[in-house]
Amino acid sequence: MHDVVICGGGLAGLTLAIQLRRRLPSANIAVIERQRRPLPEACHKVGESSVEIGACYFERLLGREYFAQRQLRKNGLRFFSGPPASPIEERIELGPSERPVVPSFQLDRGRFENDLREVVEREGVELREGWGVRDVELAEDGEPHRVAVVDPEGREHALEARWVIDALSRRRLIAKKLGLHREIEEQASSSWFRVAQKIDVAELVSTTQERWHARDVEKSRWLSTVHLCGTGYWVWLIPLSSGMTSVGVVAESAVHDFRTFGKPEAVREWLRRHEPRLASRLEGVAFEDFIAMKDYRHDTTRVIGRERWACAGEAGFFVDPLYSPGSDMIGTINSLATEL
Structure with a gap:
């Protein structure tokens, strides 16, 4: 059984995996991500601009030298x-x-996420590229959650985890399952x-x-x-x-x-x-x-539950790109989830 299964290996999921590994060195962590490397540079995802809180969070994970060499200040x-x-x-x-x-x-998102995947693997996190997430069954009373996944050959598997993280962006698997959507x-x-x-x-x-x-x-x-x-x-x-x-x-x-x-x-x-x-x-x-x-624009009433789940990044909410708040929210929610 895994301690944590992170559904989605984008910016939110990858950074959380690194943060968790360094905070909990012995934890069994898996990241499930449909898209395989190499990710295309530039033309990968929107969300290239960070502000100071998010930049501080990323620097703590990768170091200032990385950004001097690989990204633009x-x-x-x-x-x-x-x-x-x-x-x-x-x-x-x-x-x-x-x-x-x-x-x-x-941030050149394609370049950044390629580099983050290398760090995730170097840190000893299990990264399953080419795997898809079908569904999540949330358990109660301390029982393990079940994550239904599909491997690159189309075979179905079930993973058990103490904690499950929805980092599937706008698919919003957990928020929809629990009816947490809030209208804007x-x-x-x-x-x-x-x-x-x-x-x-x-x-x-x-x-x-x-x-x-x-x-x-x-x-x-x-x-x-x-x-x-x-x-x-x-x-x-x-x-x-x-x-x-x-x-x-x-x-x-x-x-x-x-x-x-x-x-x-x-x-x-x-x-x-x-x-x-x-x-x-x-x-x-x-x-x-x-x-x-x-x-x-989308919103949710909760992004973390005492039932051992969390919604990271846009799997939780996104209101507006003005002032580039996305990386700030990733750092904040990831840090709260790590503490729990």
């Missing part, structure tokens, strides 16, 4: 607000002119893609705007998570260590119809209307991937 959050379609240099800019003392990072009235939708180029917000402003460019003392605006903000929306620009740039649209469902930006050609047209300079920069630039998500 982030230059904080940067917001450009003003009338829709207005020139960048005429907008109100809020962001650091020098890199913050407390570090955070821009005001919804938002998003679409995003990666391009195989560095997109620097400074490129969107003419070099004749000398005072605007001079504000960027270290020429590091591009290392920020850039937010181009308008009525009911914001657009992100996130640089990745692989040389790609992540671009995403986030819009309130009550203001912007998802159909206007939910497909590749639609989002190009949407950008032409709302962010014409960015749209012009992207003309002729291929999208390396494209993902869209309608009404992405």
Whole structure:
């Protein structure tokens, strides 16, 4: 029998496995993950931007040297607000002119999760790649939970565990099974893609705007998570260590119809209307991937139960990508689960 079975080997599940192994060296821990390595760099998952709490959590697991060598140090959050379609240099800019003392990072998720899997195996955690989770049977009165899994050849197996962790992202296996879903009235939708180029917000402003460019003392605006903000929306620009740039649209469902930006050609047209300079920069630039998500907000009444279960990462809740809270929540819930 396992002490802990973690269903899902994404960012939340992998970091929890490392944290548990170091806190409980003798524990029998298994991670069940459907997708095998190698994971594609850049075009793997959204959620590339970390903030200070999440960055501190990741640094404690992997060390600062790892991030200096394998990821990009982030230059904080940067917001450009003003009338829709207005020139960048005429907008109100809020962001650091020098890199913050407390570090955070821009994460190439494919690269990061490949590296985390290596650490998990090196730490002695059982990592079952190519295995799927069919179901979880939660037990009572201290009896072991049962996790129904499928191996790469399609054979079914049952694992027993004292603790079971749902890290299956939006599949939300435990929350749905226990009826923990909580409705969110005001919804938002998003679409995003990666391009195989560095997109620097400074490129969107003419070099004749000398005072605007001079504000960027270290020429590091591009290392920020850039937010181009308008009525009911914001657009992100996130640089990745692989040389790609992540671009995403986030819009309130009550203001912007998802159909206007939910497909590749639609989002190009949407950008032409709302962010014409960015749209012009992207003309002729291929999208390396494209993902869209309608009404992405979800919530739950509990993420940890005294019955020896927990929901890590998006298996619990996700409200909004603004301020990049995802890694903070991963670190917080993982740490609470580890203490229990």
